[in-house]
Amino acid sequence: MPRPRLTGLGAGLLSTVAMVVAGGLAWLLPAGAQTVVFGVLFLPVCALTGLWVRPADLAMGPVVVPPAYAIGVLPVAEGGGGFTGQVMGLVTTLALNAGWLYGGTLVAGVIVTVRKVRLMGAARRKGRAERAAGRTRGAVGAPGGQRRAAVEPRPVQADAGQRAPRSHAAR
Template sequence: MYGVRPAPPARPAPLLAQVLRKLPAPRLTGLGAGLFALVAMVLIGAVARLLFDGSAVVYGVLFLPVCALTALWVRDADLVTAPIGVPIAFAAGIVPIAGGEGGFGGQVMAVVTALAVHAGWLYGGTLVAGVITSVRKVRQMSRRKRRTRAAAGAPAGAPPAGRR
């Protein structure tokens, strides 16, 4: 009895960790991730037009989390599609807030002008998606390298065979 301590009670995880664990973590294909971003941005564009009088700032600020979610939810095999799909979604979603009058030509000119004027949001969101997918790819490559070393029986810190 003496000298044996009871185990300390387990502490609950921090609140932020509990909330993050409850968030969905789907794995979308490249097409699914592009469709998610496209539908989300068209809806955000429509809401910005209706509720915020077509505010491009609201649209741009909401574009950033859509880019992050797209990059986080795309599956590992399709990582390259996230930074490609989000600019297309941005362009499609900006149509409702672009304005434009005078038929099809006026609408096209308004969309082109809106894309040029708000290119900072476009570049920023694409950068967010690119950084997240790059980090995920590097982590995937390091996991793969550790698995191949473990399968070969080499110690974790040892250099690969042939590079000594």
């Protein structure tokens, strides 16, 4: 399975195009099966969106799929003539098939959450490994077994108008 890394916008475009194609395919079916087939096709699109969005845009995975559903369901929505009839048909279809919409969004959300938890765990393990590598070197990290010089911390300034006293080494 390919591992593309889509931006949030790319994931939104991919899911929208896929749902428009799914809506066109569902439109060819009998009236009773259209919304069910459309909803079933929505679930894998949500899963792929959650899997393919890049790590920096993980929060966008569950956000982009509901608008893709709403745009893709337009061919399946049965509305009357005119703009108002189409809007009423869209709203009715969205209300009657909210389970598919919530389910798909939940699928994308769970996949994105699992990916984020795994990324955080990997970052934590990497930080622990780096700290452990730093401890094994210890204070004798310089060549020839010499100890590193202790760095004297800079004094904190108490007031913006007062200067901190200078150390004897700085004079």
